[in-house]
Amino acid sequence: MPAIALDASAKLKRTAKLTDRALQANSNPATVKASLGGWARPWFWILIVVLVAADLATKSWASQYAGRGDVPVLGEWLSIYFTHNPGGVFGVAQDYTGVLTLIRALAVILILWLVKRQPSDNRVGIFTLGLLVAGALGNLYDNLSAWLPWPGNGEVRDFIKVDLGPKPWQGLPDWAWPFDPWPIFNLADSCICIGFVLLLTGLAAVQFQPALTEEGPASGDEKAPTGDSSSDSKPSAGDSAD
Numbered sequence: 001m002p003a004i005a006l007d008a009s010a011k012l013k014r015t016a017k018l019t020d021r022a023l024q025a026n027s028n029p030a031t032v033k034a035s036l037g038g039w040a041r042p043w044f045w046i047l048i049v050v051l052v053a054a055d056l057a058t059k060s061w062a063s064q065y066a067g068r069g070d071v072p073v074l075g076e077w078l079s080i081y082f083t084h085n086p087g088g089v090f091g092v093a094q095d096y097t098g099v100l101t102l103i104r105a106l107a108v109i110l111i112l113w114l115v116k117r118q119p120s121d122n123r124v125g126i127f128t129l130g131l132l133v134a135g136a137l138g139n140l141y142d143n144l145s146a147w148l149p150w151p152g153n154g155e156v157r158d159f160i161k162v163d164l165g166p167k168p169w170q171g172l173p174d175w176a177w178p179f180d181p182w183p184i185f186n187l188a189d190s191c192i193c194i195g196f197v198l199l200l201t202g203l204a205a206v207q208f209q210p211a212l213t214e215e216g217p218a219s220g221d222e223k224a225p226t227g228d229s230s231s232d233s234k235p236s237a238g239d240s241a242d
Contacts, residue, residue, distance in 0.1 A: 038115035038126040047127065051134035055187040056141060062159035076163055081184055084155035089189050097154050101143035104136045111136070118207055128204035131195035138188030158184040 038044055062082045065071050071080040087094040115129045139156045146154025163181035167174075198204035 036116065037120060038118040038122070038129065040120050041123075041126055044115065044126050044130050047130040048134045048137065051131070051187070051191055052137050052141070055134070055138035055191075058187055059142070059157040059159065063157065065159070070161065076165070079161045079163070080159050081161040082157070082159045083184055084153070085158045085184070086155045089185070089192060097143060097146065101140065101146075101154070104140040104143065107136045108133055108140065114206060114208070122205065122207060124198070124204045125206050128195050128198045129206065131191040131198075135188040135191035135195065138186070138191070156186070156188075158186045158189070160185050160187075160190075 062080055065080050066082045069081065070076075073079055086097050088096075088100050111129050111133050115126060115133075118126050118129070120126075142152055142156040143154055144150075145152025161181055161184050162179060164179035166180055167177040195204075199206065
C-alpha cells in the first residue's frame with residue numbers, strides 16, 4: 001500500500017509539473033510572438049502604410065494632369081498620362097470592376113493570413129507579401145469609391161506611361177517588345193509586379209506551415225518521466241536490501 005501511495009503521489013507531481021510548463025509556454029512572450037508570425041514584425045505594417053499612402057498621394061497628384069495627354073518626364077520614354085482603368089493590372093479584365101473589387105478584397109485577406117503563417121525571421125518572404133498587400137489595397141481603395149463616400153467612380157487611377165519606341169529590329173516578335181508603349185500603370189501595380197517577380201524567381205519564399213515551432217512542453221514530457229522513474233526505483237532497491 002505505501003508503494004502504491006508513493007507511485008500515485010509521483011504521478012500527481014509529474015502532472016502538476018507538465019501543467020505548469022504548458023501554462024508557462026502559453027504565457028511566454030517568445031511563444032506568443034512565434035504564433036503571430038509575420039504580424040509580429042512592426043516594419044511589415046509600416047511598409048504597407050507607407051506604400052499605400054504613397055500610391056494614393058501620387059494618384060491624387062497626377063490627377064491634375066487629367067485631359068492633358070502626355071506630360072513628358074524623361075522625353076518620350078517616361079511621361080505622365082492620367083487615365084482611369086476599369087480593369088485589372090495592365091488593363092486586363094476590362095469592365096469587371098465589381099468582380100475585381102471582390103477578388104482584391106479576398107486577396108488581401110488571404111495574403112494577411114499567409115503572413116501570419118510565416119516564421120518571423122522570413123524577412124524577404126514577409127516583405128514580398130507586404131508588397132502584394134499594399135498593391136492590392138491601393139487599387140482596392142479606388143474600386144471602393146463606387147460604393148463608399150470618397151471621390152472616384154470605382155475605376156483605378158493610372159498615370160505612369162513608359163514608351164521605349166518601336167522594336168529595335170523588325171525580326172523581333174511583337175510579344176517580345178511590349179514597350180511601344182507599356183500599359184499605363186501606377187505605384188500599386190508596381191508593388192504587385194515586384195512581389196510576383198520575387199516569388200516566381202525564387203528570391204522570396206513563402207512558407208505554408210504554421211509559424212509556431214517551439215516544442216517546449218513536448219520536450220518536457222519526455223524528460224520528466226525519466227527523472228521521476230529513476231527516483232522511484234531507488235526506494236524499491238532499498239526495500240529489497242532491507
